[in-house]
Amino acid sequence: MVATYKDIRRLTGLSLATISKYFNGGNVLYANRVLIEQAARDLGYQVNDFARGLRSRRSRTLGVVLAELNSTFNTTIVSGMEERLREAGYGAIICDSRGSAEAEAEAIHFLIGKMVDGLVIIPVGDEVAGLDAAHERGIPVISVDRPVANGRADAVVVDNRAAIASAVDLLTGSGHGEIALLAGPDTLFTMRERRIGFRAAVEAATGRLPRRELTQADAVSIEGGYDGMRRLLELDHPPTAVVCANYEFTLGATMALNELGADLPRPAIVGFDNLDLARIIRPRPTLVVQPVAEIAARAAELVLSRIEGEREGEARTVVLHTRLVVGDRATFALPGAAS
Amino acid sequence: MVATYKDIRRLTGLSLATISKYFNGGNVLYANRVLIEQAARDLGYQVNDFARGLRSRRSRTLGVVLAELNSTFNTTIVSGMEERLREAGYGAIICDSRGSAEAEAEAIHFLIGKMVDGLVIIPVGDEVAGLDAAHERGIPVISVDRPVANGRADAVVVDNRAAIASAVDLLTGSGHGEIALLAGPDTLFTMRERRIGFRAAVEAATGRLPRRELTQADAVSIEGGYDGMRRLLELDHPPTAVVCANYEFTLGATMALNELGADLPRPAIVGFDNLDLARIIRPRPTLVVQPVAEIAARAAELVLSRIEGEREGEARTVVLHTRLVVGDRATFALPGAAS
DNA sequence: CCTTGAGAGCGAAACGTTTTGCTCTGGATC
DNA sequence: GATCCAGAGCAAAACGTTTCGCTCTCAAGG
Known part of the structure; x- marks a missing residue:
């Protein structure tokens, strides 16, 4: 049988109210405090959350x-x-x-x-x-x-827009003019925000919005990132740089890049999330890291x-x-x- | 205020016992059943789990x-x-x-x-x-x-031993003689079992146990897999095939392989878990898949x-x-x- | 016609806490 | 010396269910 306040009362002679007070941080005489602690230990007492919740509504x-x-x-x-x-x-x-x-x-x-x-x-x-x-x-x-x-x-x-903008700025600052975004559909808040931030940053740096096929939505998954990157690489005018809008895209895109033969030009890439990646992959990728x-x-x-x-x-x-x-x-x- | 059985009693005229019976799947007359359902819906009633748990101890x-x-x-x-x-x-x-x-x-x-x-x-x-x-x-x-x-x-x-054995058998059946295992320390049950299965399978196929440096323990993480694979590749006599003992090792090892120049011979690899990987990576890897x-x-x-x-x-x-x-x-x- | 038993329902007693008043004590303050 | 107040404790009333033991009814079996 599991112990209750009544058992503690039996062992200490104190009232239930005092015992309750003890277990809820109220003022209890030092001597009684010790008594209760001892009894609780002997009994292996644990507060019954049902009774507590029923009464206190928490x-x-x-x-x-x-x-x-x-x-x-x-x-x-x-x-x-x-x-x-x-x-x-x-x-x-x-x-x-x-x-x-x-x-x-x-x-x-x-x-x-x-x-x-x-x-x-x-x-x-x-x-x-x-x-x-x-x-x-x-x-x-x-x-x-x-x-x-x-x-x-x-x-x-x-701040999703600023996050993506920081990635875009690094790339435009390095001279990239054709940057793509790998991201999911606008129905997801984060994806929508990142796409907005992306378009704004590209426009601010280059004076024009990115081509439509460079900001298309893919499925939010490793597979989506993989497929998306392949799609970008097969464009008539592939981008010279790609920003990935989350971890799954980053991982999928990296895998796609890794299959690339040395013959094709390898686009620059900025990933998202998961600093572990940077510790592992060589050469070290650039990442937008969320706190x-x-x-x-x-x-x-x-x-x-x-x-x-x-x-x-x-x-x-x-x-x-x-x-x-x-x-x-x-x-x-x-x-x-x-x- | 949140509704209780008493409110339902007020609306239906039934006793608490009957109402309780209804909510616990007991026998209640059809007419009363409908009455209770109606009242519960009107009141937005939801059973109070505290009271229920207190009484029923579940x-x-x-x-x-x-x-x-x-x-x-x-x-x-x-x-x-x-x-x-x-x-x-x-x-x-x-x-x-x-x-x-x-x-x-x-x-x-x-x-x-x-x-x-x-x-x-x-x-x-x-x-x-x-x-x-x-x-x-x-x-x-x-x-x-x-x-x-x-x-x-x-x-x-x-069956961890059989799992690894199936991987080893595929490799030895393909002619591999020097196979390594990327796995964690023996303190973890799964790692211990997989290592045991590995050694047994290698011995059964080749007549001798794998060299010690081919079954060394690495940290159980993507990074551990990455480091372990690099360590294996830098051996004087690197293995011709590597079995990865879980998903993290598989991912880390794959990343390490991807950095390999075309000059070094690429070892065969069998991974573990996560069928998604097989859908993504090309060429398609062989995987031990857990159900x-x-x-x-x-x-x-x-x-x-x-x-x-x-x-x-x-x-x-x-x-x-x-x-x-x-x-x-x-x-x-x-x-x-x-x- | 009497018994039996299942179906349906009821009242009241738990379940183990918290909380609300209340009392009592022993200084401190006036 | 009277008054006040804080500290410490207590009894008893909740909290909203489930469950125990009962009663009543009606139909079936003998």
């Missing part, structure tokens, strides 16, 4: 809904958040919506039923169904990586502050900045250009 | 502890399991132990405190601390990918049957089998050998 559990679990970027963030939340005594129930808005709504419903104290979402699209129920119940919602258009949710995002650790930290911080502190107030958006980690010159320089 | 929540969240193999399995569990009405609290046995024990303690009905673990090492508390409370434990030496836990694993979907399904099945069915009885171990997906001949053939 579960100390958060819901996390991901558009895609099988993505390094997402898992890195989840892993970082999970660590911080667990330190604060919170657990995370994780649901994978597999890119389906329907599964996403279902997951949110499920999590609300599980009485989560807060919701962290990497949304599938711009609108998220099922958030009304969360707001009704006063459950704070934080979106990560992509903002939510409907409902008022806090958000942690990066994943900070994204995770800020998201965890934000959701905790909404739960424990001010629940009301304007929705806040935290915008973080990417970093351009420049790799070996050979990977981005225009062949034959002056330094 | 949380309908599982704990999942991963040695590493940031690994495609693990996330694929978790994602598959999570889907199946959610269908059955169960949620999963996921904890990442980041390869630390200490964090693992902490996570298990945490999850038991959350009153999980079952525990699924991809363990860090051979022994897992903190399982006693789970057994005491009658919480079933399932280990995935690697068995647990202490405590009696069910397990879902693959991830089935692993996830069997693990979910197993834990649910332990929760809902027979809790007692011998610990069961499910052994699944890998599949060798043969790629382009050029990637594994011995140059100049007869077909």
Whole structure:
């Protein structure tokens, strides 16, 4: 049988109220404190979260809904958040919506039923169904990586346009005139933003917008990056440089490049995310690196502050900045250009 | 305010006991059934899991502890399991132990405190601390990918020795005599098993054990695979073929090979896991493919049957089998050998 | 006609906490 | 010496379910 306050009362002679106070950080005499600690240890006592939650209406559990679990970027963030939340005594129930808005709504419903104290979402699209129920119940919602258009949710995002612009600037600064973007469809916030940033940066540097076939959308996957890069290479006028809009594109594009014979000219390339890549691939690639650790930290911080502190107030958006980690010159320089 | 049974009672005139029966699939008259459904819909009723759990001592929540969240193999399995569990009405609290046995024990303690009905673990090492508390409370434990030496836990694993043997056989059958293994340290069950399988298969085919420097342990990461492959290539007598013991090694090794100039002889290679790779890389690599979907399904099945069915009885171990997906001949053939 | 048993429903007692008042004590303040 | 206040503790009432033991009804079996 599992121990309860009553067992502790039996061993210490204290009342349930005092014992409860102890376990919730209230003022308890030192002698009694020791008594309770001793009894709890002897009994192997662990607080019953059901009873606690029933009374206090707090579960100390958060819901996390991901558009895609099988993505390094997402898992890195989840892993970082999970660590911080667990330190604060919170657990995370994780649901994978597999890119389906329907599964996403279902997951949110499920999590609300599980009485989560807060919701962290990497949304599938711009609108998220099922958030009304969360707001009704006063459950704070934080979106990560992509903002939510409907409902008022806090958000942690990066400055996607500036991110891509930093990559483009490096390339135009090296003399490239024909730059392509490997990215997904505009239905995804990040892809849309990065494409906008790309077009603006190219126009600012060269005075004209990039050709349409250089900013076409591919499937967001390693395979999509691979196919996209091959498509670019087979153009009549292939680009001299390619910017990849996320990790999957970067990996797929790199694989496609690696199959290239020495006969074809190798385009310059700037990748996205995952600094590990730079540690491995030689020559070292240039990467737009997102501050994943900070994204995770800020998201965890934000959701905790909404739960424990001010629940009301304007929705806040935290915008973080990417970093351009420049790799070996050979990977981005225009062949034959002056330094 | 959130609705309760009392509100439903008010609207239907039925007793709490009958309403409870309805929500737990008991026998309720059709007319009353309709009444309750109507009231529940009007009230936006959702069962309070705290009250239910407090009384019934079941949380309908599982704990999942991963040695590493940031690994495609693990996330694929978790994602598959999570889907199946959610269908059955169960949620999963996921904890990442980041390869630390200490964090693992902490996570298990945490999850038991959350009153999980079952525990699924991809363990860090051979022994897992903190399982006693789970057994005491009658919480079933399932280990995935690697068995647990202490405590009696069910397990879902693959036949690692046969998996590697199938790769070695393909290579020796193609005439290779000097084959290397890229794998992690023997402290990890899977790595140990794969190394054992490797040595046995090489000995069976060639009559002698592989040289020590061909089966050395590297760090289990993309970087480890990259470094290991470079190390092998720089040997005085480099192997003519390399078997990679998991996905990270495969990816790292492939990247190292891709940097190879045309001057050096390119060794044959057999990779592990992640069929996506085969769809992308050209020439198509040969891969030992683990049945991830089935692993996830069997693990979910197993834990649910332990929760809902027979809790007692011998610990069961499910052994699944890998599949060798043969790629382009050029990637594994011995140059100049007869077909 | 009596018994039996299944179907359907009910009231009340748990389940293990937190929380709300309340009392009591022993200084500090006036 | 009276008053106040903070610290520490207590009893009892929630919280929203499930479950135990009962009753009632109706049909089938003897």
